[in-house]
Amino acid sequence: MRILLAGSTGVIGRRLEPLLTAQGHEVIGLARNGPVAVDVLDGDAVAAAVRDARPDVVMHQLTNLSTGDFAANSRLRRVGTRNLVDAALAAGVRRIVAQSIAWAYASGDEPATEKTPLDLGAAEPRQTTVGGVAALESAVREAPEWVVLRYGTLYGPATWYARDGMMAQFAAAGRVAADADVSSLLHIDDAVAAAVAALEWPPGVVNVCDDEPAAASQWVPAFCAAAGVAAPAVTGGERHGWARGASNHHARTQLGWIPTYPTWRKGFATL
Template sequence: MRIFLAGASGAIGRRLVPALVAQGHEVVGLTRRASAQVEAMGATAVVGDVYDAAGLAEVVRAARPDVVVHQLTDLGAGDRAANARVRTAGTRNLVDAALAAGVRRIVAQSIAWAYEPGAAPAAEDTPLDLGAGPERLGTVEGIVSLEAAVAELPEWVVLRYGTLYGPGTWYERGALMARLAQDGKLPATADVSSFVHVDDAASAAVAALSWPTGAVNVCDDEPAAGHDWVPVFCDAVGAPGPELVVGERAGWARGADNGRARKLGWEAGMSWRDGFARV
């Protein structure tokens, strides 16, 4: 297949390009600036701006893709508002470009911690948390906008990734969460998270090329409270032991159920317990 990959130079994109090429796909990778790295991995790199609707439409039309894969983020500076803009305006432009080019299928990155509060890890039919407080609501609304736009194509898969860790993410040595841990600003709370290594996230994106339409939680098998995972992460990045905070978890911090992904034949290659040792 011919695949247009938006976000080819990102943490997942850098793993996804060689995986797609190895399967015989022709990959056109969208980047913000010229990228010899993307070309070296076997893709055709094209420079474009997702906020330039007309320019993006032309780039997608010229690529003639069978599938668009959306792995766009804007997290380098830790700016959640900028990332929400990618999910809203950037996704809108990418979907419009795909529709104008006659693309039938899209695979898009979403998140697995936008669900409403509940007692158990959330499955895909759990409503998203549109009743969230102000600090969280912008993130949830960005996801709602992204997923609604993606669903305009005839065939679509939304990959609701757990918290990404590994090279190129916030969860590696020297990155944002490691710096917080070093500064004693990453307490171990009761909040539950589901994690996925970037290698496993990329493998799910490859598999999703043939998955049925719908949303899929992509995370490992072990949702974990901060009481469990934060000390392991701190040790992995050489940070001091965290402050232990006793109390109830936030209602939405419930983790995610990956049962649908496993039924589709995907499974995580590693759990956070093993994966943190590699950061």
């Protein structure tokens, strides 16, 4: 297949492109500083790039998180995704696979499933993130065939949660909480493997995360130990209702996706 990989220079894109090529796919990399250099906020430029690429599939792995600017990332999800989907549909592309997140769900007591609604009524600053996710997913659903990958919190080489990553630096400065909020984590290699597999998955939303949602009071000290920095003090209190983690039951049982690192405990040992 001819695959337009939007976000080819990102953390996932850099690892994804060689895997796709090894499987015999022809990959056209699109990014601000990529082989096809395009600002995805420029609709005309995106339309021309997709038209010229003539892809069978568009793989959307675009983010704008290098500086931690969540508003900029949300704008990319809204505007950039809209431009990319419009261009894909105009070019006759049937399948779009897109990156989303697994922590935009509404409050609840158990790990969220794909049927759990998004937290559309969230207050700011969370509303900026959730609104961007909702806009991205709504646009992607317009494709005849679409898969939305709701990734857990990524860790591993070149992510924020790497030994030399941003969150290790924040932890060393005492700026990471070890509290009751629950997260689902995901090794970067498992995120990439899921994107490859999604080329053949039926349309729908898929939680892509490991098997063990955990409170920050559990996983943050383990991450800090793996990163070689001092762990923060464990704090008590109630968790935020939306900080519930996500279930990968659908991906495992219905799609046959098995993470190489089924728990952050195993994955952190590789940092």
